[in-house]
Amino acid sequence: MLTLLLAIVAVAPEPEPAPTSAPVDAQPDDRGITLDRGYLRVMGVDRSALVDALSPRVPHLDFEQFEAAADVREEGLAAFVELRPEPQGVDAQRSGFVLTIVVSDGRAFDRQIETDPDEEETTRVLASTVANLLIAIEAGTIEADRGDVPLPIVAAPVCPTCECPAPVTCPVVEPTPPKKAPPAPIPPAIQLGPVVIPTMTVGLGAPIEADRFAGAGATVGLHARLRRGAFFGVEVRTIGRGEALGTQLVRFRGAVGAGYRLRRGAWSLGASLWGTVEPWRIRGAPIDPPPAPMWGLAARIQPALVHNARGGRPLALTIGPTFELGMSGMLDGQGAQVGLVSSTFDGREFTRMRVGGLEFSTGLSATLWFGLPRPSR
Numbered sequence: 001m002l003t004l005l006l007a008i009v010a011v012a013p014e015p016e017p018a019p020t021s022a023p024v025d026a027q028p029d030d031r032g033i034t035l036d037r038g039y040l041r042v043m044g045v046d047r048s049a050l051v052d053a054l055s056p057r058v059p060h061l062d063f064e065q066f067e068a069a070a071d072v073r074e075e076g077l078a079a080f081v082e083l084r085p086e087p088q089g090v091d092a093q094r095s096g097f098v099l100t101i102v103v104s105d106g107r108a109f110d111r112q113i114e115t116d117p118d119e120e121e122t123t124r125v126l127a128s129t130v131a132n133l134l135i136a137i138e139a140g141t142i143e144a145d146r147g148d149v150p151l152p153i154v155a156a157p158v159c160p161t162c163e164c165p166a167p168v169t170c171p172v173v174e175p176t177p178p179k180k181a182p183p184a185p186i187p188p189a190i191q192l193g194p195v196v197i198p199t200m201t202v203g204l205g206a207p208i209e210a211d212r213f214a215g216a217g218a219t220v221g222l223h224a225r226l227r228r229g230a231f232f233g234v235e236v237r238t239i240g241r242g243e244a245l246g247t248q249l250v251r252f253r254g255a256v257g258a259g260y261r262l263r264r265g266a267w268s269l270g271a272s273l274w275g276t277v278e279p280w281r282i283r284g285a286p287i288d289p290p291p292a293p294m295w296g297l298a299a300r301i302q303p304a305l306v307h308n309a310r311g312g313r314p315l316a317l318t319i320g321p322t323f324e325l326g327m328s329g330m331l332d333g334q335g336a337q338v339g340l341v342s343s344t345f346d347g348r349e350f351t352r353m354r355v356g357g358l359e360f361s362t363g364l365s366a367t368l369w370f371g372l373p374r375p376s377r
Contacts, residue, residue, distance in 0.1 A: 033138055035103070036076035038063040041152075044085035044097065049123050057131035069153045078104045079137070080152050081130055086112065097126060101133055102152060107144035109133060117314060118263060119227070125265075188314050188371030193223040193231075197322055199363040201239055203354045210340055210354035215239035215251060223367065225261060232258040235274070241353065247284035249341065249353045253277070255298065263306060268318050270302040278328060280355050282341060291339060294356040296328025302365055314371030324361040 040063035042050055051063050061079070069078065080102040096114040103109075113129050115122040136142045197219040202212050221235030237253040259272025278294040304320025329336030339355030 032140060033077055035061060035079045035134065035138055037061065037069075037078040038081060038134075039066050039069050039078060040064070040081045040083075041066045042083040045083070045119075045123060045126060050083075050127055053123050053127035054131060057127060058134055061134070066152060069151070076104075079134060080104075081134075082152065083126060083130070099126075099129060099133070101130075101137065102149050103137060103144075104151060106148045106150075107137075108146040108149040109137065109142070110145045116263070116265060117308065117316075121263065121265070189227055190372050191225045191314070191316075191369045192372065193225060193233075193318075193367040193369040195219075195221045195223055195233070195235070195365060195367040197221075197363045197365045199237060199239060199322075199361050201359050201361040204358040204360055206357065207338060207340055207354065210352045213241060214354060214359055215241040215249065217251075219363070221255075225369065229260050229262055230258070231261050231270070231272070232256075233272075243353065247282055249280065249282055249355065251278055251280040251294075251355065253294075257298075257300075259300070261302075266306050268302075268304045268306045268320070270300075270304070272300045272302075274298040274300065274326075276326065276328060278356070280339065291355075292330040292332065294328040294339070295331055295336075296326055296356065298324050298326035298361075300324040304365065304367075316369040318365075318367045318369065320365060322361075322363045322365040326359050326361065328356040328359070330356065 038058070038061035040047070040051065040054075054061075054063060063081070066080065069080070082100045082102075083097050086096045086098050096112060099111040099113055101109045111129065111133065113126060115125055133142075198217075199219050200216045201214040203210060203214045204212075217237065217239030219235050219237040221233050223231050223233035225231040233256075235253075235255045235257070237255065238251070239253075240248055240250040242248040253276050255274040255276045257272050257274030259270055261268055261270040274297065276294075276296045276298055278296070280291060280294065301323045302320060304318040307317045307319075309315035329338055331337075338357040341353045341355065
């Protein structure tokens with residue numbers, strides 16, 4: 001019996017191993033990726049300033065030159081960021097930059113960016129756009145514009161490995177130089193801006209017995225703005241008012257001031273301080289002796305909308321309200337005095353018009369900015 005069992009075991013076929021399924025290569029998920037390195041090539045804007053602006057926005061990426069990208073496919077995911085000025089020949093009514101980001105997995109993302117003539121504003125807009133696009137690529141919230149794009153790696157030309165018979169030497173292949181893009185327009189160092197402000201003025205505080213309405217008129221002037229935003233200017237203002245008896249109060253004001261105007265895209269905010277001198281007189285009822293001029297100071301705030309000319313021309317129009325708080329008075333031996341004019345007829349007193357003191361002025365300001373031509377070299 002034992003012999004029979006041994007014979008059966010010897011001739012029985014060995015059991016086949018349980019089939020195992022080979023692992024299937026999982027398709028890579030394009031969401032939730034992490035970019036390990038960044039490479040930056042930029043034309044038409046200062047590279048150091050752009051890198052400094054990118055650092056706080058994407059702190060996990062250090063941006064190197066394209067030439068530093070060696071064996072990038074074996075070291076994880078990398079982003080190649082290229083910025084170049086938009087060719088003027090494509091659309092003469094636009095000025096801006098063309099952004100291309102190529103990820104080392106072959107996806108490419110293309111964007112067009114409109115920029116401001118101001119150099120600092122241009123750097124800020126470019127850095128914000130690049131950072132937002134990189135963050136969206138890592139989060140997987142946007143689709144690529146192109147696929148299977150070769151990496152724009154810049155490598156030094158080498159001679160292919162070959163056995164060249166003496167005395168022939170291996171030629172060095174020179175790369176074709178890239179076409180130079182037109183440089184981005186540089187904002188002028190100084191911009192001039194003629195300004196017009198229709199104005200209405202009311203009196204505040206003492207003397208309380210005077211009419212609050214002080215006059216209406218207009219202001220004209222010329223401002224000069226530096227590239228960083230500081231500006232200074234000169235202005236002339238004429239306002240007046242009349243009363244029932246036919247007399248008229250006329251005030252002429254000259255002002256010299258300086259301030260700062262901040263621009264952010266289509267918005268602008270200006271703040272300035274002005275020194276003023278204001279001769280005044282009464283038409284129809286002369287004052288003897290003639291009144292002394294008013295001396296004072298005025299603080300002004302001007303929010304505005306900015307409309308830049310297209311085609312890269314250094315022209316911009318700002319329109320917005322003006323709010324001004326001023327203090328003025330006639331200087332004599334007793335200090336600063338507020339002018340107070342009353343009209344009498346048949347022994348009765350009529351209008352009591354005020355000149356100076358604490359006053360509030362408001363109006364609508366319009367300024368046309370244009371750049372001074374650069375001196376020829």
